[in-house]
Amino acid sequence: MTSPAELAFDKAHELIDARDLAGLARLIGDLPxxxxAHGKNGNDLLGMAAATRDERLCRLLLDHGADPASANVHGWTALHQAGYLGLPLLVTMLLDAGAPVDVSARGDGGxxxxAALFWGHRExxxxxxxxxxxxxxxxxAAGLGRADLLDSLVAPDGTLTPAAGAHREFYRPHSGFPEWRPSDDPAEILDEALAWAARNDRSAAVRTLVARGAGVDSDVYRGTALTWAAAQGKASVIGTLAELGAAVNHRGTFGGLSHGKGVTALHLAVQGGHVAVVxxxxxxxADPSVEDGLYSSSAIGWAEHFEQREILAVLRGA
Known part of the structure; x- marks a missing residue:
């Protein structure tokens, strides 16, 4: 039988999903x-509110004593969620409330x-x-575009310091991505960093890493540097990668297994609605007629499926 406390928590969750600020305030006023409290997988109301992208709900919960350091069974806090979603206002709110920044979730180093750099949320x-x-x-260092840190971690000849590959157990933000085990292979560490530089639109870091041995078309984990840049809408680094020899029509992996087989950067730019990247x-x-490996559909077909009318016009014009 569901207890009264569980029923109240479920009600609060419903109010959060409905963005019902007044209703949530009344419920918490009655049951501070x-x-x-924690629900499934150790999630608390603050974490649930962060997932809605509604800073008002988070402010209400913090004002009523919610713990910004609270984590679920994966170690994921509201601050992880704010970074993951790229919400600078919420990041600032949680930092001001004392949320810890050095805690790991979903593996050492997460x-x-x-979480923010994984998705290219620069701000x-x-x-x-x-x-x-x-x-x-x-x-x-690559995702932040920090030249000083890059120089301290990888020498001009490509030699890495031990710190370069440390704390890389985190590799996916959720189970929608397939399992993988990061290794200590120096080439893998360099190539992974290149993808992180690209998804954060760090052209200077991309040039540095390629000059020091990173493979411009390497696919360390679910995407090359070019496909990550395209998927995250980073237009300015596209030219840099092409200039450095990236295969523009490379068909590779991306994201989850159900949609990331034989995709090109152009497919992903179309899916994301990134006109400038297209x-x-x-x-x-880029060739808009190249078909992906799962649906045997071109970028034009993807534009039609996702109803990207402006992009469709651009592709047909090309």
Missing amino acids: TLVH TPLV AAELLAAQSVSPGNLRV RALLEVG
Whole structure:
């Protein structure tokens, strides 16, 4: 039988999903301990509110005593969620409330900063990095575009320091991505860092890493540097990667197994609705007729499926 406390928690969850600020305020006023309760997988109301992208709900919960350090069974905190979603206002709110920045989730090194950099959320990442560049490995340095850190971690001849590949147990933010085990292979560490530089639109870091041995078309984990840049809408780095020899029509992996087989950068730019990236890819020779390996559909077919009318016009014009 469901207990009264569980029923109240479920009700609070419903109010959060409905973005019902007034209703949530009344419920917490009647049951103040709800802000400290945990539901499935150890998730609390603050973490659930962060997932809705609604800073008002988070502010309400913090004002009623919610713990910004509270984590679920994966170690994931509200600050991880704010970084993961790229919400700079929420990042600032949680930092001001005392949320910890050096805690790991989903593996050693999975800090809120890494959650932000994984998806190329530069503004949120820079706010977090101002508090702590943790962990200070090569992929973090690359994602932040920190030339000083890159120079301290990888020599001009490509030799890595031990810190370059440390704390890389985190590799996916959720189970939608397939399992993988990062290794200590120096080439893998360099190539992974290149993808993190590209998804965060760090052209200078991309040039540095390629000059020091990173493979421009390497696919360390679910995507090359070019496909990650395209998927995250980073148009300016596209030309840099093409200039460095990236295969513009490479068909590779991306994201989950159900949609990431034989995709090109152009497919992913179309799916994301990134018009500027589509134009940039076409300028460097992307072929809109190349078919993916799962649906046997071209970028034009993807544009039709996702109803990207502006992109469809651009592709047909090309």
